[in-house]
Amino acid sequence: MGDHEPVRARPIEPAANPSFGEALRVFAQIGLLSFGGPAGQIAMMHRVLVEQKKWIDEATYLLALNFCTLLPGPEAMQLATYSGWRLHGTRGGLAAGLLFVAPGALVILALAALYASFGNVPVVVTVFTGIKAAVLAIVVEALIRIARRSLAGRVEWLIAAFSFAAIFFFHVPFPMIILAAGLFGYWRNAPARDSAAASPVPAVAVPLASTARVIGIWFAIWTLPLLAVAMTFGFDHVLSQLALFFSKLAVVTFGGAYAVLAYMAQQVVEGYGWLKPDEMLDGLGLAETTPGPLILVTEFVGFLAAARHGGETSLLFGVLGAAVTLWATFVPCFLYVFAGAPYVEWLKSAPKLKSSLSAITAAVVGVIFNLSLWFSLHVLFRARFEVAAWPLRFEVPEITSLDPAALTLGILAALLLFVLRAGIVTTLGVSAAASLLLALLG
Template sequence: MTVPPDHELPPSAPPFGEAVRVWAKIGLLSFGGPAGQIALMHKELVEDRRWIGEQRFLHALNYCMLLPGPEAQQLATYIGWLLHRTAGGLVAGLLFVLPGALVMLGLSALYAVYRHVPLVEAAFFGIKAAVLAVVVQAVLRIGRRALGNRLMVVIAAAAFVGIYLLHLPFPLIIALAGLAGWIGQRYAPGLFAPAGAGAKGGIADRPGAVDAMFERGELAHADPSGRRALRVIATCLPLWLGPVLLLWAITGSSSVWTQLGAFFSAMAVVTFGGAYAVLAYVAQAAVDGFGWMQPGEMLDGLGLAETTPGPLIMVVQFVGFLAAFRNPGGLDPLLAGGLGAALTTWVTFAPCFFWIFLGAPFVESLRGNRALAASLSAITAAVVGVILNLALWFALHVVFRQVESVDILGLRPDLPVPGSIDWAAAALAAAALVATLWLRAGMFTTLAGCALAGIGLRLLAG
């Protein structure tokens, strides 16, 4: 009998304590948005430690992309759950979020207190330009991956028209795209083939510890079970929605606490496509719907979120902090802001664990389902159009001081007032785009450079 070389043998499952240390390391180093975070996990878990094989990693990632919520955090939860059941999933998911949440809380408090200090204002003036460049880069990066043929381009264009001109709800756009992919796969499967989601490490698909556990029959928790699903529902739904219902009963339906809990709970159900895809939806609700913040402040929050580890969707914590800080009731504003941030973070991320613990056993059994893969391809294409709308929304509010809704053939798109252009902001935005797209400057370099440029412009203006 031929014995395979040691480097081809799957490693043993890691001890729980070792897994905790690795998940903490990933949480602390998870900068750079979902692409960087997924690449980091791939290196740590597939290449370096072989806790999970390449194909299982990509399978988990593909189905996490089908779920609402931040795919990188859910991928960590999924793999932690595969390795160490529910406790492993909780540890992996929490440690992925916790460092960024703590940093974002501190930055939100500093922003709320010192926002109107002139030099701080000037720094954020520059940061807005850098954030615009980052979002444009995201449109191009995701577009190159998702728009593999003309049909995908048409879907992206239709999504942009739907959200920008027709003001269709984001969840409806995602649902229509998914339906188009599901139907289209039956008649033109080649046009809806996945464009290659995920970060591929370029290594042979060696078996990992999870594969060995499967072969030894140690993945019983990954088998679909109706009884287990009911237990997850009975546990997770009250933990997720119980605080929202309690706040509604105590403070009433019009309080900022109930509004935050209800809105971000609903958002957690429709946040397909990652943070960039839903930021315009969140920004429009926070600015125009609830009046919690100004358009430029959403850009400030995104700039802060770009500098912290963890999911970019952590920007919602910034929104929750400002909303409660400005509507504290009888509480101290900073205390209210902290509670608002905690509530927003809870209702945003608690559902992520629910989706994984409830759905992972079933999606494990759906490997190779072509209809779901086609739906994912169409949804990813639609997300490109939605992110393009976000880039346009940010550009209008960065470069122009005034934006108004104009009636054109019964449609009411937001258009800039030409005389309100801010030439300094336009110049900084152009410089940030050149640095990001042509000079390949890193995110931190671009953010820091634009912040310093904003301060320099303020000092020159006297």
Template sequence: MTAAATEDKKPDFSELVSVFARIGLLSFGGPAGQIALMHRIIVDEKRWLPPDRYLHALNYCMLLPGPEAQQLATYVGWMLHGVRGGIAAGLLFVLPGFVLIVALAALYATLGDAAWLEAIFMGLKAAVLAIVVQALWRMAGRSLKGPVSVGLALAAFLALFVFGVAFPVVVLAAGLVGYVFMRRPVAAAPDIPVKRDWRRRGVSTAATLLLWTAIWLLPLIVLVPFGEFHTLADIFGFFVKIALFSFGGAYAVLTYVAQEAVATYHWLTPAEMMDGLALAETTPGPLVLVLCFVGFLAAHAAPVFAAPLVSGLIGAVLTAWAIFVPSFLFIFAGAPYVEDLRRNAALSGALAGIGAAIVGVIANLSLWFALNVLFSSVDRIALFSLPPLLRASLIWPDGASLDLASLAISVAGIVALIKFRVGILPLLAGAALTGLAIGTLL
């Protein structure tokens, strides 16, 4: 079953491919920037989906382990063109960033220096901040309707930003509040075909789960019998575990991987890991693409083939396979049922509550991103603590570390987007050239 877009807005497959190739090339800024970018292009510019459909899909993707932005791209592609649309959108969202991070990892392994990238990408990050601010404002205006939804968004933001509450707890609480206070009649959704044969649907879902699980674990089945490939098998097995338990956002995952890759597996040095994080922040695609940098260097350092670069490439591909293939499994197996929830008043209320909280979640990500773009030194300061459950703290920047160039580019970007309605590509191109000019002069 697929969920079709409104017929007069549904793109043909070639247009879908073209647009998601563009999104993949422009998806800077981590999950907040990527969700904002897709909202602007899919909802505002192309009008392929109404805002409520986009947010409904986003609610589900935020509940899943793994890269939520890539899962959202897969979900959107599935809604527009079924399984082939989901595969195309999900792959194209990741592919440009993957190619770039692998190329940079190869250069890094050869040259040992990534500092030359900073000037090029400083302007891009500042421009993405402008895109995030505009999109967050629009999403809030469309999602927050009434005091309950506004209160949930504010509570979710404070819970994450100040109190460090676990993300699943925030989502569960928002769903319960929405279930009780946000239930409302749900209009029929003629654009979603109803599949009444539940036995056939169950068989189809089981087949989908088995097929994509087999595809996901195929490299492990191939590698394990060959002892000489133990490093590659270790890399793939480790990132399979990461894919299953990567709740809490990209930054929580990267913190854990950094610790394990450096201290447990000794695949990288601390300095190499920090350089990898810097590359991920300044390249398009999901932030977890930095894991491909880790996989590349791990396999490059212990090559199973004569050419270390070839071994590194295989390590990066295995890492990407382990991290991103589960997204297709989760979407193709779960999305048909999630679409059905739009017709259930009670569960629709729960999802409306989660949707309101997601605005707070994205606001938290956006503020974190803004502080780290505009300031070179950011610390977390403790406010108070009531053990064992309640601890409050704030991310607080060092005012002296304010990057005036980034601030100027971000403000100019906001003005360009809101007042002059500049397109995304001209904005990013102008910001990149400005950043490069500033970096060259300084």
């Protein structure tokens, strides 16, 4: 570290330092109003924390956003956690992160219980038909928005194309795609080492021993309760399987919620058989209608998987499954943020990390395109068949199975989003109401 003497980690003083109570009230408001997916949530936090309250300056907010995008997990929730950490240390970050997740988690818990109990009621099925069509339009909009922002040149377009081909045609695991893209981006920036050598990299803000201590504490908080679940119920029990699967997911979910949904849906539907494809889409629709991170769809999955364990629906086991899933999904986020937050300023002088992030983001666009196509096949067509010619394997729709109602609702949702610029909640509500109206009209 040379002549640089490391200092003890502490949150950097903001321009206007709010009391802990005032910060709690603001982060609770953010949690209750955090609709619209990651893009909407990040924009809303910017408006509140940077423009209105002026608690964080513009440059720091954008730097923190880059940092959170580098991490696995929901970037908007982690950005809220970092913002709370910056204002009031660990207790501020913990409070901000929990308040960002809690409102949506409680709503999803109630909706999942209703779905598990009454999911086959015709009215409920009709409503979710409209919601699924709206979700398809929302995912396509996300794809277009992210592609415009991320695919700046020919190389980025090629990375996105290879990423889509790898996951759609060859079923390459999502983590492998992200790893390959990150390594390519790092290698592509290799010539920058000469210019980087001319600019000394500043010392990190905290001793490595302190970082190791934070990692050890939060790793224990994350894993020990899940290990206790496995030892109580047995390692083959559905609760143990949920703990292991979503813990692994928490380590590889680079690129935000949309990017990981295709990988998660494949495993949940095809690998474990916990949900059917339509139920996976219903869960995403529920997560879209509620505040909080879109990745809360994992709670819906955990609830249904555990509630159905043993052949009969058990709401008690559903609640346990939801709790295990939430713990495995979100506790690692606190580990990543609290361990990495003191190093955020260092990102300014790490061009290779930025290059890796750029390549990963391009690969994520290809993965989201795969997700959009997967949703389209399952929303718009009643039947599909698989084409298998080694090493290729992919689904193709039966054209005659096109669902006219789903197509109509999808077009309506697209008009609302792309032409009328309606919000996500409005689009979902109108699509659900239109689905009921089409059912009444026969």
